[in-house]
Amino acid sequence: MKNLSKLFVIVLMMTSVTISAQKEFSLLSPDKKIEVKVSVDEKIEFSVLKNSKALISPSPLAMNVNANVMLGVNAKVKNTKTNSVNKILQREVRQKSKEVRENYNELKINFKENFALTFRAFNEGVAYRFETSLDGDMKVNSETYSVNFAGDYLSYFPEEESFMSHNERIFNPIMLKDIKEKQFASTPTIIDTKEGTLIAITESDLEDYPGLWLKGTAQNSLTRIFPAYVLDAQLKRDRDLMPTKRAEYLALTKGTRTFPWRIFAITNNDGDLITNEMVYLLSKPNQLKDISWIKPGKVAWDWWNFNNIYNVDFRAGVNTETYKYFIDFASKYGIEYIILDEGWYKLGDLLSIEPEMNVQEIIDYGKQKNVGVILWVVWKTLDDQLQPALDQFEKWGVKGIKVDFMQRDDQEIVNYYWKVAREAAKRKLLVDFHGAFKPSGLFRAYPNVITNEGVKGLENDKWESLVTPEHCVTLPFTRMFAGPMDFTPGAMVNVTKASFKPMFTQPTSMGTRCQQLAMYVVYESPLQMLADNPTNYYREPVCMEFLSKVPSVWDKTIVLDAKIADYVLLARQSGNDWYVGAMTDDKARDFTVDFSFLDEGSYSADIWQDGINADRNGNDFKKISVEVNKATKLNIHLAPGGGWAARVYSK
Template sequence: MKGVLVTVFSLLISYMGMAKDIETLSPDKNLKLNVSVDDDVSMQVYMGTDLLFEVKDIHLDTDHGLVPTRRAKVRSVNRSSVDRIVVPEIKEKFSEIPEKYNETLITFKDKSKLQFRVYNEGVVYRFITDLEGDVVINDEHAEFIFDQSSILTFQQDSSMNSDYEAPYIVKNISEIEQGKTGNLPALLQTPSSVNVLFLESATEDYPCMWLGKGEENLQAHFWNYPKGYNSIKGNSKNRRAILVCEDYIARIKGSRSFPWRIFAIGKQETDLLTNQLVYLLAPECKLEDTSWIKPGWVTFDWWARRGLYNVDFKAGINTETAKYMIDFAANFGIRYFLFDDGWTYKEDLTKTIDGLDMPEVVQYATSKNVDVMLWVTYDLFDSQMDEALHQFEKWGIKGLKIDFINRSDQEVVNFYWRAAEQAAKHKMVLDFHGAYRPDGLRRAYPNVLTREALVEFEQNGGTYKDNPDHHCTLPFIRNVAGPMDYIPGTLNNATKQSFRFNHDTPMGQGTRAHSIALAVITESPMQMLPDPQSDYYREEECTRFLTKIPVEWDETVPLKGKVGDYVALARRSGNVWYAAAITDWTPRNMDLDFDFLDEGREYTMEILKDGVNADIRAIDYKREIVKIKKGDQIHLSMVSGGGWIARIY
């Protein structure tokens, strides 16, 4: 009854025209949102009594005018609260996700609405409109006002054809030049060391939001709707690159809700490691049956076929090579084998090159309890979606890796949703590459298991970008948005001094223990093995340990962390725990407490850690078996680029 009285009271105040400042507290009362309705709509976010940031002049610029209008009049303010448990279809961080928030819905006299929610973990808002017919959105405006000495970490980029693989830059807001742009997630660390991570969710039929630097502050930035493409000279990897745009960002139905603008907030950096706001704010699952969706490890042929040895066939894209890799998958309990680039006959997705018998390969894989996936480009798949999916289903294909999307405008966002829906009809899982970051699509369509949108392992073939500093950044930023296809677990490990470029058989920067620990640190329900299968056979002890690591987790416990420097966490799958830690290029000692274990039980802990000479030869590791119980503490010593991982059972 108390909640009803609060709602009635707020309605009465707004009707009387007295409510210009509307306050909402988080359930734990640590965060406060204040919405100001005056000449424009703005909001201020406080932690305790400290102002964290402001968002000024929140509005849509449309062909119907500004929404809400200038000097908007409030018609009503409705308040509600939610406290429930959400059970995800795919267990990325948790098997159960608590959802608890206080909501304020402001309805203006022009019938537009702004919906605000305050969680213990952050603050969010979105527009809701009720306009007739189609509406053109010229722009969406918001100015984000932080202390100018706040530190911004994001992927700075200037291309509407971005592959979302720019390295992170770290600068004070005041150091960012006017006009510079970058994509989300973007982390702001205030002078008081509070962490605010920009994210978004429910980005359906609308372009993705980026950040831009205005005259002084950060502001919302969107790429306009495409008008012309690189279609004449392009191939299927760049044919959809935009050359010219319309003068608006979206054309939409006038009656709809818009994407959520999310500010995930953590007093400690490790608070971000378990933030689930992107998932919670996404549309609920649209599939009646999800039992066919199978997370798992993947072995694939891209680098592998270039480095095979001790075989009696010519390695390549052919039936013999595929069967060898499928045998490897079966031997180590790996769910998927993926044909990467090169399997198609010219640009026809329904035909294979000579020497590759797809029905025979799939039949062989099925007999070994292994599923087959195919790599396709966005351009070819979008052009041939219906006929390709029917042929893939006829072959028995269980998943697709869709690559070279390289855009985030409204048109391409709709492709993601259409691809997810159509693939689900044919019971196929998806991995998006050359893709923008997760935005909640995976909750609506859980067959979308993972995506790229980061500097990942392949960059080692010709850059220094994928280094341990980067590895220690990803969990706090990119992985908060959702699963990432980093491709952990290389056994071709290098120190900072010994690292060299080799595109065909790339090295990984960091030690063997660091590389295997990344399979726990980097979160994805679909993890891929980068190396030739011959290497994994040679290093069977590490391979067995690596491929036993689950890809779904019932529980995640942050242990220690500092963005870009180090991270340690524990994850549980059933009755088995994994604990992992990595460091940047700085050698580091660390004490880990095992308070997350059950009381009164003794556990066996199988450890892989840096070997005594790992600082010189990165492949050096040591395996240990020890006993451990709740309350024990373990001292770790990691070399430069080092790591530590344990299986606890």
């Protein structure tokens, strides 16, 4: 018996040593296809595999804080905790769906140095974050974030020139080894292994910390670069607050906190990037008790079309009569909002209205017509007058604000987004951030943040020729992965790529009319713009049949066929109706639409398709109606730069 007791003690000691000395950890996704491996030794490294094939080779993680304290170097494991979650969430504001499945396995490694690393493995990808438990306030000097890939993969790299940026970039395909050390990009950035796997890199729950950017290494890796804390800045015009001196640290923040999630979405199906919800799932939960007042919808926008209405008996421009005309148009077609963009107030003072504008009269007129008014503002002016301006907007009956020209995502500006979202919500105001960095979870924490620019959208057609059909079919897999995307579609004058010329006051779009219509199905934005002027829309009643009915939020999304930078074909459900949208790059394409997503029964399908001459004249389209059911397989043709849109409803 004495010998048995000795043996038990020896086994217990061996077991304890094994547990306390463990330096290798493994975490599997619920479907066991994705594995995260974590190694803790002199440094902490993680690697990622899918189906036992390495995608990310061992890559270091660390954080330098306070007086050069390295969290993650010679760190000692204190304990670990695991957790699994599998539940259905109801979206506060529908985007791609009204329900989201949250299903992941979690590993949290607590270290004796008062920090932790949490890893989550989803079937759709992996993520990790730092967490610190330090007394008082903390200075973050740097964060070690390098991603070593298992091969020389292709990157869709939205290269930037400066941290002062609208983050409106082209996603240039470039091999990792060809990205030099001086080249850097905003996120999301997409990696294509060219062996059937895509990896989307971005972040979520970004708060009180600078945004993540990536730079090249001339090797099979990307490393981090962050905009440092701003010490001094110079204001140019009323909107461009240009940093003139930056600190040698990233952030001054609380010592006890969580840090942003570093996301790696992983898929063998390009279309899965469109339905991926990891940014939403890793965001801070909704902070608002009452969200019943948050109303998604479409909005008639003035700035892109330069208020170039015609066939009216008043002078068009930034004046009361013009906006009443916009309201009449919106009311006729059931469009929920109009925007008063730049020009309604005297720049530099939100409380000083231009004499040709009677904002209260416009808002009251809109109320009579069931059309809400959203006001454009320069972010810096709003910051200077935040409380009195928002109080005045609430008094007027404004429904939302479009906040423009931040152009930064250092700690100060990231915090500004949260402040505006919070203060706007107190007054039941929607927020649309323009001149903005990518969505990083704020749209869940504050659902009144209804949409977000940070995309090279239609407005660029006013001054350059970069919004090509190829760019337009790249966006659903890249920028839109991060969250709502205010591309501002809806051009009613459409030309081929060869014929396109930028025009500021009378802009056109590159590609076909039906590609513009399809964007309302393909592009996700709970506040969806109609960018052209009402007179042009009045001239196109057949297109308005579609634009007046297409929703801006969805109950379900099914990607039918998709290839990054080439084409997309998807179906979205809203109530009992389905909408189908297809877009192609510069190549004509043929698809077969499989309607097996429908329930039993007969349906009518109203279809807007490229006309026979759309390859020569982008305005050419044809509307047809056919009967379909779940057994229907319909052949469709898209012209170069073309599109296809359908509304499917019960007979």
